[in-house]
Amino acid sequence: MKQSVFTVVADVDPGRLDGLRATLAEIAADPAGNTLLPFARFGQLHFASIVLATGPQLPAPQLILEANVDGSADAFLDDLVATAPAGLDALYAATPGYPGRAPEPLRAWLEDRIVWPRAYHIGACGRSVARITEERRLHQAIGAYLDREDRNGGLKEVSAAELRVRIVDQVAAEEDLASVRQAAPPRQTGLERFRHRARAVAVVAMALALSPILLPLLLVVAVVLLVLEQRDPVQAGPPDPAEVRLLEADEDRLGCVQNHLASVIPVKRGPVRIALLQAVLYAVNLVARISATKGKLSGIPSIHFAHWSLIDEDRHLLFMSNFDGSWESYLGDFIDKAAVGLTAVWSNTVEFPRTRLLALRGATDGPRFRQWARAHQCRTDVWYSAYPDLSMPAIDNNSAIREGLFAPLDPEETQQWLRRL
Amino acid sequence: MAQTALTTPPGRKAEPLELADMQGLVARAYGHLPFARYIIGRFGDPAAARAWLAGIARDVCTADQPEDDGPSLNIAFSWDGLRRLGLADDALASFPRPLQEGMVTPHRSRILGDHGASDPSRWRFGRPDSNGAGTGVDVVLILYALTEEALEAEHAARRGAYGPAGALLEIADPIDGRLLDGREHFGFADGLSQPIITGWPSRRASIRPPAPPVPGRFAEVAPGEILLGYRDNFGKPAAGPTVPDTAAARHLAAAPWARGRRDLGRNGSFLVFRQLAQDVAGFRHHLEIAAIAAGARGTEVDPDRLGAKMVGRWKSGAALVSSPDADPGTVETGDFGYHDEDPEGLRCPLGAHIRRANPRDGSHDDPDRTLRSTKNHRILRRGRPYGPPLADGADPGPADPERGLVFICLNTDIERQFEFVQHTWLNNPAFGGLDGEVDPAVGPQPDGGGRFTVPQGPVRHTMEGLPRFVTTRGGAYLFLPSVRALTYLASLPAG
DSSP: OOEEEEEEEEEOOGGGHHHHHHHHHHHHHSTTTOSSOOGGGOTTEEEEEEEEEOOTTSSSOEEEEEEEEESOHHHHHHHHHHHOHHHHHHHTTTSTTOOOSOHHHHHHHHHHTEEOOSEEEETTTTOOHHHHHHHHHHHHHHHHHHHHHHHTTTTTTOOHHHHHHHHHHHHHHOGGGGGGGSOOOOSSOHHHHHHHHHHHHHHHHHHHHTHHHHHHHHHHHHHHHHHHHHHSOBOOSOOOHHHHHHHHHTSSOTTOOEEEEEEEEEBOSSHHHHHHHHHHHHHHHHHHHHHOTTSOBTTBTTEEEEEEEEETTTTEEEEEEEEESOHHHHHHHHHHHOHHHHHHHHTTBTBOOOEETTTEEGGGSHHHHHHHHHHTEEOOSEEEESSTTOOHHHHHHHHHHHHHHSSOOOHHHHHHHHHTO | OOOOOOSSOTTOOOOOOOGGGSBHHHHOOOTTOOEEEEEEEEEOSHHHHHHHHHHHHTTBOBTTSOOOSOOEEEEEEOHHHHHHHTOOHHHHHTSOHHHHHOTTSHHHHHHHTOOGGGOGGGOSBOOOOSTTOSOOOOEEEEEEESSHHHHHHHHHHHHHTTTTTTSEEEOSOOEEEOOBTTBOTTSOBOSOSOOEETTOOGGGSOOOTTOOOOOSTTTEEOGGGTSTTSBOTTSSBOOOOEEEOOGGGTTSOBOTTSTTEEESSTTOEEEEEEEEEEOHHHHHHHHHHHHHHHHHTTOOOOHHHHHHHHHSBOTTSOBTTTOOSSOOSSOOOSOOOSTTTOTTOSSSOTTSHHHHHOOTTOSSSOHHHHHHHHGGGOOEEOOEEESOOOOTTOOOOTTOOOOEEEEEEEESOTTTTHHHIIIIIISOTTGGGOOSOOOTTTSOOOTTOEEEEEOOSSSOEEEEEEOOOEEEEEEEEEEEOOHHHHHHHHTOOOO
């Protein structure tokens, strides 16, 4: 199933930030249901955010609308233009050249501003918002049935096989579970899998074929890097406490198990850095397409949607992530589980902690990496999640319950399936 | 069995630990001195406070002293307290943010579970300052003594030293800590499975009934996880507060991470202080109701067994992982894992208190990697119960005094250690793949009651309607200075 991860990035007139901030605050007060841009109206939307980035090196403030959707960006933009013309008017009132709400020019204008990520990860790969929410309903319904039976002594001395039959019968009998009784669609089609693998094979083959040229080139790059890495300035000290307090004010909301992180960081100057960054992001994306389709990215099980894009004519690296748990635990996972990959990406942006040969050290310096990440984080002005109380492992578990519901299971599998409930 | 995870990278020599410069609390919980008092104070006149501090600094008990009959004194300061003492702005700014901001920012209240009945506006002490009229804490004095009389005498002597200028005002009734035979008020052995500092001399290991901490792959952490100035698990010095390199600071070690400055933190730690009231009658009542409900289902379950499932240990402290069926009455070993022994939680439920508070080698991921991560979030606990125990079967009347735990822990990075344990593990509704339940024993349950899943065959049992058994009554983030740092603080020039 197709899913799309993208941002719409627009310039903002620096003289009109106040009005825009008021609009953002109005949307942020109730992201799901506000009158301007009621995100819950878009049934295909998993996560959305709006970030107003005002970095000192940006030529103009950037208004970044993030969308993680089922289906195509085209379909989402169609819906957006049709559903929220007044909201788009308000959101882009401070953007020079905004064409107004006439559907066709507006649609084309938005499409012009789409930035596709250089690398992205989808935790719930191939599962729609509708599927995720109905599988939660399935789990809850089975849970309620089990609790009822348990209270009445109905689970005493029942065998695993018999219990499973009773659960299946119960699901079959409940009217509002009709949709989950159909077999689950595959998370990734054979064609999708083949396409990504074929691309990887082609890339590796090409690299091997070009190795007589590539290897000496890499050697030169390594030498240049070793020099640059001695020279590049690093983050000087802890970030402004007041700024961090502002970021924390939006984090760890009660009743929500997820958080959002956005950063817009200048890429280090010079051709070597941008070339390396693009190459690393290409490789990360390839790995994510092939090996991270079952929920985990580099062993991190808590990421719903994350992506890196180049904006401002490749001079800034944009990162956005929708993840489970606290900022502290997310950064801890970065450091413990993915330091090499993340260092290879972010060492090409300014003030990153001291590295060696692109990917070494860097993020392994936990305290400095955390300080750097906080110092370069942007406030997320608006954030929407279609299922704020669901963690990535819970989504996976619910899917496994549904996928096992009508599948033929042997006794061992039956026991494992029952343990998921 | 998986390989031992090293905390000291090979090739790096363990740093010598300067025990004589550390306060005694680092070394021990004073289990040999049954009477404890926590005095919560605020400084009056700064000059008088400094003079008072100079007077008591030499009385502070250090980690190298053998266990004696006391009385023993330990002392810790909040950031506000240090400011009032006259610590310079640049030194104050070198404290980590949790110290500077304190425990009660709205964000901290959310992650610590301090909402509803635990909201700081209801606290006895440590409430946010409003026009200086709040109950903010400057200093906590911790006294230990062999007898109640000795404790009273010690407190009286300390009080006498506050002087006419009012060096110190006690802003809340002092809290008296007790040893309930090594148990907390719900009846469970407490203080087990503590981290052990690499290189800590074993003859000075913290020994406290009923069981000594067991050295092993699950327990060892680098010194810098608990002690400022030493290398932490990442091999970097745990960076605490620093002061300018003046004559008054010459006796402090250099701070390698801040050129030209001295390390005020070295041999000290950050101390988390929280008064946690426990609803013992409510806890027992809930277990009895749940046991009766189980009886109605035709399953014989006694309340102790349900309690053990919630905690992950029997009352004796024996872990369910090693003794799943009955309480053996003793603790055999603290060196057990979950990954190989009980990945599904059939013995110790995935959401049980001790599995949340220290997930060890985890359940499903690579156990060595998980254990290494877990060790980046350990805390050294030094609390003890307060209030009289509730007799078995007793029905507390309305005049029944409050009881609970004076929670104290030491760590060097409050966000990565104490707050992480509290938020990512204990209070996390999505902990370990669970969905919508928090720690059954200590977690902030939602209005209307929480849920607790007990994995079993063929299908899990769910305990429902769990109320909140533990309520925060006060708290503060404090700095536990070294002896040398105390001397520095006492000699601060008048602002």
